[in-house]
Amino acid sequence: MAKQKVKEKAIEETLWQSCDKLRGSVEPAEYKHVVLGLIFLKFASDKFEQRRKELIAEGKEKYVEMKDFYAMKNVFYLEEISRWSYLIKNAKQNDISLKIDTALNTIEKNNPALKGALPDNYFSRLALDKTKLASLLDTINDIDTLKDDGQDVIGRVYEYFLGKFALKESSGKGKGEFYTPKTIVNLMAELIEPYKGIIYDPCCGTGGMFVQSIKFIEAHQGSKKEVSIYGQENTPTTYKLAKMNLAIRGIAANLGDKHADTFSNDQHKDLKADYIMANPPFNLKDWRGENELLDDPRWMGYDVPPKSNANYGWILNMVSKLSENGVAGFILANGALSGGGEEYKIRRKLIENDLVEAIIIIPRNTFYTTDISVTLWILNKNKKQCIDNTKEKPKNYRDRTGEILFMDLRRWGSEYEKKYIELTEDDIQQVALNFHNWQQADYETTYKDVPEFCKSASFEDLEANDFSLVPSKYIEFVDKDSGIDFDTEMKRIQQDFRTLLQEEKESQAQLINAFKTLGYEL
Numbered sequence: 001m002a003k004q005k006v007k008e009k010a011i012e013e014t015l016w017q018s019c020d021k022l023r024g025s026v027e028p029a030e031y032k033h034v035v036l037g038l039i040f041l042k043f044a045s046d047k048f049e050q051r052r053k054e055l056i057a058e059g060k061e062k063y064v065e066m067k068d069f070y071a072m073k074n075v076f077y078l079e080e081i082s083r084w085s086y087l088i089k090n091a092k093q094n095d096i097s098l099k100i101d102t103a104l105n106t107i108e109k110n111n112p113a114l115k116g117a118l119p120d121n122y123f124s125r126l127a128l129d130k131t132k133l134a135s136l137l138d139t140i141n142d143i144d145t146l147k148d149d150g151q152d153v154i155g156r157v158y159e160y161f162l163g164k165f166a167l168k169e170s171s172g173k174g175k176g177e178f179y180t181p182k183t184i185v186n187l188m189a190e191l192i193e194p195y196k197g198i199i200y201d202p203c204c205g206t207g208g209m210f211v212q213s214i215k216f217i218e219a220h221q222g223s224k225k226e227v228s229i230y231g232q233e234n235t236p237t238t239y240k241l242a243k244m245n246l247a248i249r250g251i252a253a254n255l256g257d258k259h260a261d262t263f264s265n266d267q268h269k270d271l272k273a274d275y276i277m278a279n280p281p282f283n284l285k286d287w288r289g290e291n292e293l294l295d296d297p298r299w300m301g302y303d304v305p306p307k308s309n310a311n312y313g314w315i316l317n318m319v320s321k322l323s324e325n326g327v328a329g330f331i332l333a334n335g336a337l338s339g340g341g342e343e344y345k346i347r348r349k350l351i352e353n354d355l356v357e358a359i360i361i362i363p364r365n366t367f368y369t370t371d372i373s374v375t376l377w378i379l380n381k382n383k384k385q386c387i388d389n390t391k392e393k394p395k396n397y398r399d400r401t402g403e404i405l406f407m408d409l410r411r412w413g414s415e416y417e418k419k420y421i422e423l424t425e426d427d428i429q430q431v432a433l434n435f436h437n438w439q440q441a442d443y444e445t446t447y448k449d450v451p452e453f454c455k456s457a458s459f460e461d462l463e464a465n466d467f468s469l470v471p472s473k474y475i476e477f478v479d480k481d482s483g484i485d486f487d488t489e490m491k492r493i494q495q496d497f498r499t500l501l502q503e504e505k506e507s508q509a510q511l512i513n514a515f516k517t518l519g520y521e522l
Helices: 012-023 028-057 083-091 096-110 120-127 129-139 153-165 181-191 208-219 236-247 313-323 341-352 426-439 459-464 487-519
Strands: 197-203 227-231 272-276 322-333 357-362 376-380 385-389 396-397 403-408 414-416 420-421 453-460
Touching: 012 028, 012 129, 012 153, 028 083, 028 096, 028 120, 028 129, 028 153, 028 236, 083 096, 083 129, 096 120, 096 129, 181 208, 181 272, 181 322, 181 376, 181 426, 197 208, 208 227, 208 236, 208 272, 236 357, 272 313, 313 322, 313 341, 313 376, 396 426, 426 453, 453 459
Parallel strands: 197 227, 197 272, 272 322, 357 403
Antiparallel strands: 322 376, 357 376, 385 396, 403 453, 414 420
16 A cells, blocks of 8 residues: 655746746746756756765866866866856856856767757757846756756656646657656666666657666666667657766766657667667557558568557567567556557457567556556566576576566655655565566565566466457455545545646736736636
8 A cells, every 4th residue: 555755846847937937938838848958957067066076075176177087087077158157156247148058058069979969059049038037047056966866857857847737748758758757667677687788768858768778777786888779759859858868967868869759750760679668658659650561571470460459569669679688668558568559469369479468557647748547568578488698697488488477556656745655765676576586596585476566477368368468367465445535535636636726827917917917808
């Protein structure tokens, strides 16, 4: 059962409150880009100043203005006009927007890894109110971007702003496009263990998946030098954010020559990946034309995914990119577990081809932008018996041919910020241990089916359920309807409605104010 978790005020909320002061000066859809450009400058400056102090402490003060002594630690060298301290010093000046653009341009010019990543004259073009911009700079100045090195600051803020406005980018992804919470990425990484080789994400967003993957590798005494990262992103602004996010962390990545749609303009056609980690946009409609991509080699051996929903297009794209021993972990909406038509035919073929290794239901309210329950899929090209010495500890895998592990985590996790759920570190370790115990040769003594948690299903079980991947068809559940606490449930629903009514009230006030500003009273 979810436990109440008390958290300090999140930086996302602080930034939102400050950004809301920009109302009237800039469209809400631009807020996240304003904030993320400034967060980048603050983060880059904090890293620069940290390295500068290290050099001085080491008695190398004469080298503090030499680029090479920063580059060796994957830190960007910043000229004085690009440093956060310089911007704060000039925050009240009339030309502060120009100074911010100059800072960004100078950093990109001096650091080839950032080519094409930073906004170009963005702040000057927005013509922001200087007082409001100065206030935002002051708010960001109070944020210690290095406080938690395990957090993806850029991704977190981007996710929060998407949720706040239910934004839709030009690609039309809508609610399906958002950054994946850190705990979900950590779970995915703990399950597929991407220690060495090629990692690929066909819809990489702001690059948070890669950031947390590298954190996983380093936490397990691995080296980021032993992995190669490939990704693709369709939305121009998000593509820039991804390059920015990875470059500032010293993570080398090939995100393709440009932003592009993975289906119509695959930037990595011949890629074979050892690991795939992805969170594709959920239930993307009209992702191809009626007569487009009918003979695409990525569907070879399968039916063509329906144009009404891209879920199985994403799955087959990933299957086509897996190496002979490749493993994929990705998030999809639950509807993909049991859809009919072409989806049924493709799902059945995936099961018959023995590619599905595990299906894990994630708790509701895990994401800012949607409250639906989603599923983590694990696909594996090689479920045969083998010994793997590439992991932190050698693994003696048993033959899992014809088996799929189902797990249900809907009652797991801790509550935070009143309405969100996140898996704890203990949760992640328990789930990963259960999965790896099931995979290995001594599973008969370390693994067992547990009602309302997990079930190892055979091909015959799948066949008997017409190849559905809905975990509740396999995991044993106890009827607990009679034990529902009516008062607790009603109070939860009451709070949800209060929130909805308050949001509606705020929207109405904004609409009335907009008309009033134009001289028309409602």
